[in-house]
Amino acid sequence: MLSQLTVQHFAIVKFLELDFHQGMTTITGETGAGKSIAIDALGLCLGARADAGMIRQGTDKAEVSARFNLSDTPNALTWLKNNDLENSLSDNANECLLRRVITREGRSRAYINAIPVPLSQLKSLGQLLVNIHGQHAHQSLLRSDIQLSIIDEYANHQQLLQKVKDTYQGCHFLKKQLQQQQLSQQEKQARKQLLEYQIIELDEFALAENEFSEIEAEHKKLANSGALIENSQKSLNLLTDSDEVDALSLLQKSISLLESQVQHDNKLTNILESLQEAAIQIEEAGYELRQYCEQLELDPEQFEQLESRLSQAMTLSRKHQIQPEMLYSFHQKLSKEYQQLNNSEAQIEQLTIELDNAKQDYIKHAQKLSQSRQRYAKELSKKITKSIQKLNMEDGQFEVAMTQHDADSLSPLGIDGIEFQVAANAGQGLQNLGKVASGGELSRISLAIQVIISQRISTPTLIFDEVDVGISGATAAVVGNLLRQLGESTQILCVTHLPQVAGNGHQQMTVNKHSDGKSTNTMMQLLDETQRVQELARLLGGDSITEHTLANAKELLIVNS
Known part of the structure; x- marks a missing residue:
């Protein structure tokens, strides 16, 4: 899990050092305060694209360090060992330190356990440590390729997908050779x-x-x-x-x-x-x-x-x-x-036979992948339906509809076409997700999918960056409970604007922005119980904090104590 994050001269952050714990940590703050800055900084440390514009005004470089405890992440420890990047500087062999430095000239340097590494290695390790769900995930949910990747991620299809991709490449190569041979008569x-x-x-x-x-x-x-x-x-x-x-x-x-x-x-x-x-x-x-x-x-x-x-x-x-x-x-x-x-006809005949055999090999693996997708699609449909019904869509129904492409239409992703369908209300037939779901419904469906997928993968730290956008009221309380349950077994960092979600956190941080007229600085701090009540009351009532909003805030914490 993520145990510490240190940020220097990044965006409007001068210096920030944060300690994180197990469970669900919620991050709140006023609009424009920079609630997602820590998440963006962590993303940089995990291999995201660097830009000189990320460096704080008036400084020459930005630096971000992330410390992880890998006690419960054996696959990450194995990766470090296989790449000769084990921690030799700390008494705790289960600790791992990632560091990223970017300069005003646009140069970027990456380190794992103080050893310089290419960015590709930082990304590779980062995928084993953190999974970030962004606030615009519900928008990309309408894309068929994203829908297909959700099924494959849920079903853990990496090996089956690789087989399909490999056989597709073989077909593509032979087809290209055949086309070169088949010049016009x-x-x-x-x-x-x-x-x-x-x-x-x-x-x-x-x-x-x-x-x-x-x-x-x-x-x-x-x-x-x-x-x-x-x-x-x-x-x-x-x-x-x-x-x-x-x-x-x-x-x-x-x-x-x-x-x-x-x-x-x-x-x-x-x-x-x-x-x-x-x-x-x-x-x-x-x-x-x-x-x-x-x-x-x-x-x-x-x-x-x-x-x-x-x-x-x-x-x-x-x-x-x-x-x-x-x-x-x-x-x-x-x-x-x-x-x-003179021999081209014989070559064309031979290549045609080889291509037919390669296609049969591709179809065999693609059909195996398709059968697995269909089985997991039914399973996922039931889980999403059950989840969205809890998220104030009592009569909602969700289904993953799958079709198969023509056998000659080869794709590195297989032979399946996919469509997420939903019926938001009783008596409605299932229709394409993008045609019938409102913004709020789409957000709830997206959140349900993200939580379900997160339960299936072994990444020790999950980050939800304002994924509750478009959700409010009773639904927000359900979302908070859902994320808290997930936080019982996984470290959760959740940037939110909803008091019902924030109150469900095992711990809570707030983000504040300060300006002296010459420069601006963003700070984050861990809140004690009294401070949490004040922050939840602010989220409930805005600038006007009354005894009533304080009482409501206390109730939120009591419920989640």
Whole structure:
């Protein structure tokens, strides 16, 4: 349960530290005093959206801390353990501290047990600790998706819903794939004809992998074959094959001269060895160059063939707007696409079978969910009927009417359509809730649903923020008793303007707003019995508190003592 809430520089709150207890705590105050500020601050601490406008005027940041006792909340303790966020700073291992800081720059920081965490973790833990029922819940009650979520929350359908959502996603994925495959026949045929023309042209050219680079290199060589032959032969003559004088003969003559003199001075030895090595290398180079010259020949026919193929490659590359080196891979890509188009009918058939199987799987889980919803809808209808009859709708009848969508109309929420129906008076037939319920009746029905749902969930702290709007008189007393009974087993925080509800609280807090002309500050305080009587009398009689209103206020407390 929530044991303490500390608020600093939030909205018009300068500083507020509140201790909370088990049972039902009612929060009252004059209109505009800020009765819901503590609830809004707690919501921020539970992961609600932060806004720089929440920061008190003249300050740089707002900070909210909420301390919880988790003795009776084992699922929250397990969550903390699984996320390595257990409390290591307190002697009480069952305590948990949530903290949220927002700055004027719009930045927000979240902490669990003094450890920085992403906002998603704060929200995840917050859902296990507090359930907030807002004052506009009765308005959203008219929406079919909210009505469906009420049934699922009451029936604890999380696992069944997840199965339906998972199988729906599988169907959605396969359906998307099938649609991509099912192009119009005209588009497919046009694409296939274009590919066929392009592939035939590329097949005829039949360029092999890496062939373009080889053609280009050979063409370059043949284009320069005349100069290659002439200059290679001249080089060979200069090295070894001259009829008069060449490099090798000159080198050999030099070697002979030095060989005759090396015996007179051994310093010539290294020079002689270098010349001998050079002679060997020149001789080898001459041998290889002679072979090269013998292989070189002018082949106009081969050159013409290479030039023609090179020209074709360049033409095709320009036509397809790619580099000529890419022609081979482009050819393979077109052939693969053409094959895929030929195989598309088989793929469509296979995807159709897979989609049909996925739909059957979806329908199986959706029908299981639907059957459970129908069973719990009847149960919930009886409970709500009984509850609203206690809330001054003596002849009221409530029913959850359910229908099933067409099997082809897939939804992640299942196959059910839902409508809350009500008959407010005797002799009236059941009709759509939004058509026949007045504002006050809608508030009572909404409150009855919230209380019933709250009894089914394990959240240790429930907050009702002015959910009794539109209710008064004897009905208000019943509402107060209803919430007090719920508070016997669950911590209840109830913001209210009704004395009959406020008087039912095990404890009561009041909210006051003070201004010194320069700034405004909201304060909350826990009331003792005398102060509660005064506050209840104010709620009963407004500014004019008489002995009669004081007596009525005391009676309210006596009834609930």
